[in-house]
Amino acid sequence: MIRARYQAIFLAVLALGLAGCKYLPHDDGRSCDKLVDWNDRKACKEKAATESKEWEKRDK
Helix, strand or coil: CHHHHHHHHHHHHHHHHHHCCCCCCCCCCHHHHHCCCHHHHHHHHHHHHHHHHHHHHHHC
């Protein structure tokens, strides 16, 4: 009985925490620089830029 109550409280707190989550911005392609192949780095940076633009559109 008590365990179920703690589980319910935990789930409620978790749900409230996740409800306030927003997209955390990508690290602006810095992790892309770790890739060995130039083509992979380029594709990674383009993807990061596209995702950033999409999230900015959604925030407006």
